[in-house]
Each structure stands twice: as structure tokens, then as C-alpha cells.
Amino acid sequence: MTPKCLSGKTALMKQLVRKTRRLVIRPLEIKDYEAWKKANLGMSKPQNTWDLGPRSPHELKRSDFKRILGAQAEKRKRDFFYDLAVFNKSGELIGGVSLMEVSRAISQTCFLGYRIFNGHWGQGYAKEAVKAIIDIGFCDLKLHRIEAGIEPNNTRSLRLAKSLKMRREGVKKRALFLRDTWIDLVIYTLTCEDVGRKFNTKGLVSKRRM
Numbered sequence: 001m002t003p004k005c006l007s008g009k010t011a012l013m014k015q016l017v018r019k020t021r022r023l024v025i026r027p028l029e030i031k032d033y034e035a036w037k038k039a040n041l042g043m044s045k046p047q048n049t050w051d052l053g054p055r056s057p058h059e060l061k062r063s064d065f066k067r068i069l070g071a072q073a074e075k076r077k078r079d080f081f082y083d084l085a086v087f088n089k090s091g092e093l094i095g096g097v098s099l100m101e102v103s104r105a106i107s108q109t110c111f112l113g114y115r116i117f118n119g120h121w122g123q124g125y126a127k128e129a130v131k132a133i134i135d136i137g138f139c140d141l142k143l144h145r146i147e148a149g150i151e152p153n154n155t156r157s158l159r160l161a162k163s164l165k166m167r168r169e170g171v172k173k174r175a176l177f178l179r180d181t182w183i184d185l186v187i188y189t190l191t192c193e194d195v196g197r198k199f200n201t202k203g204l205v206s207k208r209r210m
């Protein structure tokens, strides 16, 4: 069951916006091309295994940006994947947060993704941005459960999940094929009840299939 609130394109774009104390979280738009290019040109090389670092300069054309926007819009339309950009109050693009692989039916769940560009680490920006996208996930997208899968040695990300008071549920063995190997993931979750919201189960009937 996809929530009715996701039907109108403009209404949805409005719902996917949050202003926090120091940040604005919202979908990228065509007007953001220069900010996106500047962020990539200003970023240092990857600082650890999980830091993607900048795109190479030949991938920073306006046509590349348009292609990214098109892919993001298409995945939003399918209620499958929500990529939101993180801007500071000066309008500088400093990262991105996402709700990925939304599953509706009787699970109403998704995976959480986050990345702050490496010149801005250690200032609490990830915590502020992730809190905002979790709020969007539960309030606007009406999800029941948000799950982060973190590699056991990604200490910065583990610290972030703990700091957000997410619940450590255990280790999912050989969960993803990355860097030519199957990697384990430590699972941290929140359900809407954890943030004081009641899930409306009306319309969520688990039907017998056979």
C-alpha cells in the first residue's frame, strides 16, 4: 500500500524538504548544477574505504547532472528510492542522504544511506541530516521501519548510528557483494514507534496467497 500523499508530483517534492538548524535537505534540482560541480571540484580524495571522493572532472558536465536528476526522479516516481541533497545555510552542497529500496506491502520498510563530503566531517552534519530524512521517512512516506546496514569496521558510521539511538539488531552475514567479496553488515534500525509515532495499519492486510 503506497500512501495517498505520494500521488501529486509537486506535493511530493514539497514533502521531501526539511530545514534544520544549520541545513536544508531536499531533492536536487536543475538550478543546483553549479553547487554540485563546485562540491565535486572542492572535495579531497577518498579519506577511507567508504568515502567515494569526488567525481572525475570529465563527469561534471551539465548533461551528466541532468542524467542524475532524471534517474533520481524516476526512482522517486516509483516510490522506490529517495535521494536528498544536503545543503548548508550558505547554499553549499555538503552531502546526501537517502531512503533506499522502499518495500511496501506488509513490510513498509527501507534502507538508510548517508554521505557527508569529506571536507565537512566531524561537525554533526550527518546526525542533523539523517534525523531529518528519518522524519521524512516516518511522517511523509509513512514507513514503519528504517534500517542501516554498516560494515563492521566503518567506525564513523557506527558512531553515527549509535548517536542517533538506532537499535543494533545484529550482524547480517555475507549481505552484500562489494569490492569483489561478500561483506557482513551490522544492522541498526528504528521503527516509527521508537520516535513516538503510531503506524496506521488500515489497509495493510496480510492475505493468504495460496
Ligand SMILES: CC(C)(COP(=O)(O)OP(=O)(O)OC[C@H]1O[C@@H](n2cnc3c(N)ncnc32)[C@H](O)[C@@H]1OP(=O)(O)O)[C@@H](O)C(=O)NCCC(=O)NCCS
Binding pocket: 050, 051, 052, 114, 115, 116, 117, 120, 121, 122, 123, 124, 125, 126, 127, 128, 149, 150, 151, 154, 155, 156, 157, 159, 160, 163
Ligand atoms: C559516516 C559519515 C556520514 C559521518 O559524517 P559526519 O558529518 O562526520 O558525522 P557527525 O559529525 O554527524 O558525527 C556523528 C557521530 O559520530 C561521531 N564522530 C564523528 N567523527 C568521528 C570520528 N572521527 N571518530 C569517532 N567518532 C566520530 C560524532 O561525535 C557523533 O557522535 P556524538 O553525537 O555522539 O558526538 C561520514 O564520515 C561519511 O560520509 N563517510 C563516508 C560514507 C559512509 O561511510 N557512509 C555510511 C555507509 S554505511
